[in-house]
Amino acid sequence: xxxxxxxxxxxxxxxxxxxxxxxxxVTMLAGGAxxxxxxxNPVEAIATIFWEPVFGEFAFYYRxxxxxxxxxxxxxAIGLSLGFRAGVWNIGAxxxxxxGALTGAGVALALYPMEAWxxxxxxxxxxxxxxxxxxxxxxLLKVRFGTNEILVSxxxxxxxxxxxxxxxxxxxxxxxxxxxxxxxxxxxxPSAHNAELIAGSGMHWGVVAALIAVIxxxxxxxxxxxxxxxxxxxxxxxxxxxxxxSPKALTLFCLGTSGALAGMAGMFEVAGPTGQVSIDFNVGxxxxxxxxxxxxxxxxxxxxLAGLLMALTYIGGEIAQSNLGLPAAAIQMFQGMxxxxxxxxxxxxxxxxxxxPRSEAAA
Amino acid sequence: xxxxxxxxxxLLASLIVASTPILLAAIGELVVERAGVLNLGVEGMMxxxxxxxxxxxxNTGSPxxxxxxxxxxxxxxxxxxxxxxxxxxxxxxxxxxxxxxxGLGLSALLGQGYVGIKPPPTPKxxxxxxxDIPFLGPVLFSHDLMVYLALALVAAVWAMLKYTRAGLILRxxxxxxxxxxxxxxxxxxxRIMAIAFGGACAGLGGAYLSLVRVPQxxxxxxxxxxxxxxxxxxxxxxxAGRVLLGxxxxxxxxxxxxxLQAAGIAIPVEYLSMSPxxxxxxxxxxxxxxxxxxxxxxxxxxxxxx
Numbered sequence: 001x002x003x004x005x006x007x008x009x010x011x012x013x014x015x016x017x018x019x020x021x022x023x024x025x026v027t028m029l030a031g032g033a034x035x036x037x038x039x040x041n042p043v044e045a046i047a048t049i050f051w052e053p054v055f056g057e058f059a060f061y062y063r064x065x066x067x068x069x070x071x072x073x074x075x076x077a078i079g080l081s082l083g084f085r086a087g088v089w090n091i092g093a094x095x096x097x098x099x100g101a102l103t104g105a106g107v108a109l110a111l112y113p114m115e116a117w118x119x120x121x122x123x124x125x126x127x128x129x130x131x132x133x134x135x136x137x138x139x140l141l142k143v144r145f146g147t148n149e150i151l152v153s154x155x156x157x158x159x160x161x162x163x164x165x166x167x168x169x170x171x172x173x174x175x176x177x178x179x180x181x182x183x184x185x186x187x188x189x190p191s192a193h194n195a196e197l198i199a200g201s202g203m204h205w206g207v208v209a210a211l212i213a214v215i216x217x218x219x220x221x222x223x224x225x226x227x228x229x230x231x232x233x234x235x236x237x238x239x240x241x242x243x244x245x246s247p248k249a250l251t252l253f254c255l256g257t258s259g260a261l262a263g264m265a266g267m268f269e270v271a272g273p274t275g276q277v278s279i280d281f282n283v284g285x286x287x288x289x290x291x292x293x294x295x296x297x298x299x300x301x302x303x304x305l306a307g308l309l310m311a312l313t314y315i316g317g318e319i320a321q322s323n324l325g326l327p328a329a330a331i332q333m334f335q336g337m338x339x340x341x342x343x344x345x346x347x348x349x350x351x352x353x354x355x356x357p358r359s360e361a362a363a
Numbered sequence: 364x365x366x367x368x369x370x371x372x373x374l375l376a377s378l379i380v381a382s383t384p385i386l387l388a389a390i391g392e393l394v395v396e397r398a399g400v401l402n403l404g405v406e407g408m409m410x411x412x413x414x415x416x417x418x419x420x421x422n423t424g425s426p427x428x429x430x431x432x433x434x435x436x437x438x439x440x441x442x443x444x445x446x447x448x449x450x451x452x453x454x455x456x457x458x459x460x461x462x463x464x465x466g467l468g469l470s471a472l473l474g475q476g477y478v479g480i481k482p483p484p485t486p487k488x489x490x491x492x493x494x495d496i497p498f499l500g501p502v503l504f505s506h507d508l509m510v511y512l513a514l515a516l517v518a519a520v521w522a523m524l525k526y527t528r529a530g531l532i533l534r535x536x537x538x539x540x541x542x543x544x545x546x547x548x549x550x551x552x553x554r555i556m557a558i559a560f561g562g563a564c565a566g567l568g569g570a571y572l573s574l575v576r577v578p579q580x581x582x583x584x585x586x587x588x589x590x591x592x593x594x595x596x597x598x599x600x601x602x603a604g605r606v607l608l609g610x611x612x613x614x615x616x617x618x619x620x621x622x623l624q625a626a627g628i629a630i631p632v633e634y635l636s637m638s639p640x641x642x643x644x645x646x647x648x649x650x651x652x653x654x655x656x657x658x659x660x661x662x663x664x665x666x667x668x669x
Contacts (some may be wrong), residue, residue, distance in 0.1 A: 007666065089456055129369065147651040148405065150456070151594050155640040158587045166633035211652065290460055297462070327475055329582075333468030339461040340443065343453040 005351040020271040020295055020302070023342035025308070030341070031334045040324055047315030048324060049331075062315050064202025068273050071206040072097070072265040074307035075290055076289035078213045079258030081298040085221075086233045088254040092138065092153025093262040094286025095160035096131040100263020102167055102268035103130030105277050108192035109183060119191040124205075125268055131263015132256050135161065135324050139255035143248045149255065161282070168279045182278040188272065194272030206268030210307075213261060217300040224252070261288060291339045310335065369622045372501050375407075379465060379503070382614025384409070384568040387604045389599070390520050390591035391564025396596055398557035399537035399660035403459025404444050405565050406589030407466020412437040413573040414470040417482055417580045420570075426485040426492025430509065430570050437566020438559045440466055443560060445558040449551045455662050467583065477580045484574050485509070502624070508570055515562070521603035537658035540665040550665050556558050565589065567569060587640065594643045600656040609646075616642050624640060 032042030051063035054189045072185030076093045083090045090096075111119055132189075138152040172183040188190045222226035233240040233250055241247065263284065274281060292310050296302030317331030388405050395402050415436030440462065449460040488511070490504045524530040535543040536553045544550050564666025572588065573580050591613055599605035620635040628635070 005666065026491045031548065042580065047403060091460060141648055145648045146650050147644075147647045148597060151590060151597070151647060152644050153588070154590050155594070155644050158640045161631040162637045166631055169633070197509045287464060294457060327472060329468055329471030329475065331468075333472050336461065336465030336468045339457070340465055343458050343461060344449050346453060347451040348409065 003077060004354045004356045005347070006354050008352055010363070011116055015252050016297065018299060019345045019349055020306070020342060022345050023182045023295070023338060027147065027334065027338045027342045030337055031298075034325065034330065034333070036338075038326070038330060040326055045320055045324055045326060046322045049313055049334075050111045052319050053312055053315040054320075058135050062194075062319070063238050064200060065315050066308060066311050067202035067203070067207045068311075070311035071204070071210040072269055072285045073292050073310050074260070075206065075212040075213055075265040075268075075303055076209070076262045076286060076308060077292035077303045078217045078300060079261035080289055081260050081300070082217065082220075082230055084234075084293055085298050086230045086249050086254055087237065088145050089150045090135065090138070090258045091150055091290060092134075092155075092259060092286070093286065094182065094282055095157035096134045096259040096262035097154070097165050097266035097269075097286045098282050099134040099266070100127040100131035100158075100162040100173075101266035101281060102164065102277065103263070103268030105172065105183060105270045108186055108271065112184060112189060112192075115191045120194070120205075120242050120271075122269060123192060124209075124264060128260040128264045131266065132260040134204055135255045135259015136252070142251055142255075142288035145269025149251070152338075153255075159277060161175055161328070164277070164281060165279050168281075172271055172277050174276075181279055185275045187275040188273075194268050202214065204272045206265065206272065209268065211266055211355055214304050215298045217268070219301070223287050230254070244261045248265070263290075289337060291335060294339060295342055339357045371625060372498060373496075374618060374622060376501050376505065376648060377613045378611060378613075378618045379506060381618045382610040383510050384571045384576060385588055385595060386517065386572060386593045386607065386610035387392050387568035388565040388589055389595040389610060390513075390517050390603065391561035391568075392592055393599065393606055394520060394524075394633040395557050395561035395601060396661055397537045397556050397601060397658055398533050398560060399663065399665075400448065400508070400539055401440065401455045401459065402444055402455060402462070402556050402558060402561060403532065403593065404441070404462025404466065404589075405561075405592050406585055407463035407469075408437040408440050408562045408565035409466075409569035409572070409589040409592075410470040410583070410585045411440045411466045411473075412569030413584060414474040414477070414569075414580060415566065416570025417477055418473065420482050420574055420628050421477065421480055424483050426483055426574055429482070429574055430567060430589050433570030434563040435566070437569065438563040440469075441558050441562025441565070442555070442564075447557045449555055452664050457663075463589070464580040471582045474580050474582065478582075479591070480579065482574050482578050483581075484554075485578075487503055488644040507575060509567070509575065513571075517603055517607050523658075524603065533618055534658075537660055540660045540663070544665070545669060550667075556666075565592070590645055591639065594647055598646050598650050600650070601658065602656070612638060612646075614644070 028046055032046050035045040038041040053059065076097065080090055080093060103125040105128040107123045108119060134156060136147040137156060141147040142149045144202065153231050168181045168183065172264055174182060174184045203280060204224065221231065229245045229250060232243065233245055233247065270277060270281065275293065288310055291304045292303060296306035313331060317328065318327040321328055376581060387410055392402065392405055401611045412433035416429040416433030419432035420426050444458055447453040448455050485507045487505060487507050524534065532548050533553060536550050540550045566622060572584060577584065595606055595609045595613065598609040617639050622639045624632050624635050
């Protein structure tokens with residue numbers, strides 16, 4: 001007997017929803033095996049990662065963290081998903097996130113110590129504009145010269161990281177910081193602080209922005225002609241061109257939007273949970289958001305759930321790190337595995353597995 | 364600033380060393396792309412090779428064993444990509460990204476006990492007579508075996524693609540997989556072999572970083588070298604000879620900016636460190652005008668039924 005793949009006439013709706021769940025389960029099993037190989041109790045490790053933060057003894061502390069970590073992931077992934085649907089591959093969200101943080105914090109640091117209501121909104125605009133500008137570099141180069149946006153957007157991540165270091169050590173360094181690298185702490189600057197809206201809930205303006213982005217993307221994709229063009233371009237590029245869709249305009253829109261959203265995410269992070277521009281400000285949200293986008297099936301509500309799940313692995317991973325001594329790298333690998341298994345089980349969405357006898361397979 | 368402190372002989376000699384890791388990774392990826400597969404996981408395979416090679420070299424005391432292990436590690440990881448894209452017919456861009464994310468995590472996990480250790484030195488070949496030639500001797504003939512192996516590999520790939528039947532089949536598969544399938548060539552098998560070759564080369568390149576160029580292990584030490592290798596393939600218009608030229612260009616930029624840093628030029632270090640990435644973008648812009656050289660089936664999914 002031989003396994004044969006048979007293309008489905010249409011993607012299976014059932015497997016569209018089942019495959020992410022199956023991927024999570026398989027990842028848990030493989031992750032358990034990995035943790036066991038590292039000499040940890042696999043059941044305890046998996047429970048620590050997925051159960052402890054939500055239902056454990058200290059859940060009151062961890063639950064707000066879920067929103068804090070989930071918001072940037074969701075915000076970035078929503079932007080990425082628009083491009084991924086249309087075949088525009090922005091994988092430099094990490095760089096756009098850094099630049100958004102720099103421009104947003106830059107506005108605050110330039111206006112310090114002035115107190116005014118308009119400072120925070122101005123920072124949001126600046127953060128979005130910074131990310132937008134950084135995202136437009138690969139977009140414009142692609143439109144004008146046909147340059148590969150994957151490579152350019154990724155190269156710009158390294159450029160942004162160097163720029164971040166230069167800023168933290170140079171122009172944005174705290175003048176009262178006794179020479180230590182890093183900017184003033186924006187948490188101590190009331191007009192610029194992205195504080196919790198309800199104390200102890202973890203709910204800050206970034207979470208609000210993420211929810212708005214989810215709804216916005218849902219309406220755009222389901223109800224607006226632009227969203228239709230995005231989906232059409234992804235599924236049938238030639239048909240889209242005959243229908244009058246401009247691939248160039250779409251490239252600019254997708255990279256610009258995802259850049260602006262990633263920039264906003266960076267700004268909310270630097271003004272809130274992190275507080276300051278420092279050399280190690282970015283922690284890879286821009287890359288993890290790629291996993292979130294695919295795990296959420298590029299669908300806004302799916303991304304919402306996937307973002308929370310990914311946030312859970314971050315928080316649970318930290319708990320497992322301190323309680324069980326599980327290395328941080330194991331969690332990183334765990335997240336990478338998730339994308340692998342997701343892509344692997346996705347074959348079931350588009351193909352049917354059939355067992356055929358050897359003789360027939362040879363024919 | 365003292366530019367006279369930059370010695371041109373040392374500069375050129377270190378250019379050759381600096382270009383070797385990306386040269387190895389790029390020549391492997393070139394073969395993969397000529398077979399019609401776009402593997403964006405070069406960075407992940409490189410860093411996995413870097414730690415596999417480092418760990419084995421430290422434990423056995425033999426750099427040669429380390430390089431062999433790096434090739435095996437890189438090829439092993441690339442087979443995951445092959446399984447995803449060739450057997451499960453997954454999207455190549457997404458699978459390549461997954462490979463890179465996974466490889467970065469895997470290498471960090473494997474490398475935990477190896478931070479701050481010095482690897483056994485890789486011996487330099489002291490070629491008699493040739494090594495004594497003034498200027499050319501130290502620039503060209505005073506390196507370790509891997510440098511020459513990388514150059515030989517480029518020549519071998521060039522000759523294989525141009526003159527052999529295997530090269531012809533590989534190119535046929537990359538240009539039009541349906542036609543190649545109709546002629547009876549095993550498209551999937553050819554591609555899996557190409558992917559494994561690319562993985563082994565990327566692994567070797569990574570090990571060259573951790574064993575010779577740096578030489579030590581730090582998390583994320585490849586710092587985009589794998590992506591630069593991918594850009595190099597575009598730069599080279601999918602031609603083996605031009606990969607060599609590109610690798611020297613990037614190696615040269617990197618060595619030059621490091622030398623300028625050391626010479627204390629009045630530009631902050633961070634801005635100099637950006638230059639290899641900015642040059643890569645610039646080169647991509649210049650080279651992208653001519654897209655005609657890209658293998659026609661690059662990145663497309665092959666399924667025999669269609």
